[in-house]
Amino acid sequence: MRITRLLVVVASAATLLATAATPTTAAPRFQHYVALGDSYTSGPFIPIQRTDPLGCGRSTANYPSVLSQALRVGEFTDVSCAGADTTNMTRPQPVPFNGTNPPQLNALRSDTDLVTVGIGGNDDGVFGSVVSTCPRLRPADPTGNPCEQHFTVDGVDTIRAAIEKNGSRVVAVLTAIHERSPQARVLVVGYPRITPPSGTCPAILPFADGDYAWLNQVQRDMNQSLANAADGNATYVDVFGPSEGHDACASGGAAWINGQNDNILAAAAYHPVKEGMAGMAAVVRQYLG
Secondary structure (H helix, E strand, C coil): CHHHHHHHHHHHHHHHHHHHHCCCCCCCCCCEEEEEECHHHHCCCCCCECCCCHHHCCECCCHHHHHHHHHCCCEEEECCCCCCCHHHHCCCEEECCCEEECCHHHHCCCCCCEEEEECCCCHHHHHHHHHHHHHHHHHHCCCCCHHHHHCEECCEEHHHHHHHHHHHHHHHHHHHHHHHCCCCEEEEECCCCCCCCCCCCCCCCCCCCCHHHHHHHHHHHHHHHHHHHHCCCCEEECCCCCCCCCCCCCCCCCCCECCCCCECCCECCCCECHHHHHHHHHHHHHHHC
16 A cells, blocks of 8 residues: 555656656747848848749848747748838839749738838938949049039939938838738838948948948938837837947958948848848847847
């Protein structure tokens, strides 16, 4: 009888120990995370590139992918695409290699509970105009500000004027997100710093010395327009401030941004590298608490 009771006690203790040793799987904080955005979200050339479609330059190491893994979300949908502007939230986007990225907002569902969106830099061709024009103007006036002068027409800075119009478009995008996913936590992710707050590095960023200050202001204006659009509609995530010291000129592997040359094994020109995406993911996660 004593042996029987002893066996029962031992068996019960073993069961309790086994139960205690078995880890419990907590429910994910977010059930369905959707990432929307342009190339600063998708991560062209950062390994490993996805093929759905290949022309979007969507990396498995972009900041949404890193964030989704860190948060252990239940389901992750990334529809960001290089070259996207605010119109591609509701319209299909043709991409290289005969592909098409569907309207990005189509990925949203009524049960989507987390959305990040990084958009606006391609509206009115702002980003493309700057990076394609400024480098070719440097040789004629390397210490001046030829790019700022080029984009100033009748006393109006056309680049900064174009940025001012972005706010209402981003507000419309945010309104549409809330209509489709009314329970979602929505974060508007800004753009990281490309140029340093002072100094130059023409071998990496081939802009005229005097244009660096102007380019800094253009970046500030872009991020401020996103912050204004997010006010009352979403949480604005400032990655411009935290990326100071991680601009394209940063040395010792500290740069979050690639320089003037495409690197098909690392990042597109003037775009985030893998380390930059990891840094942005960390900033976004801080905002989520």
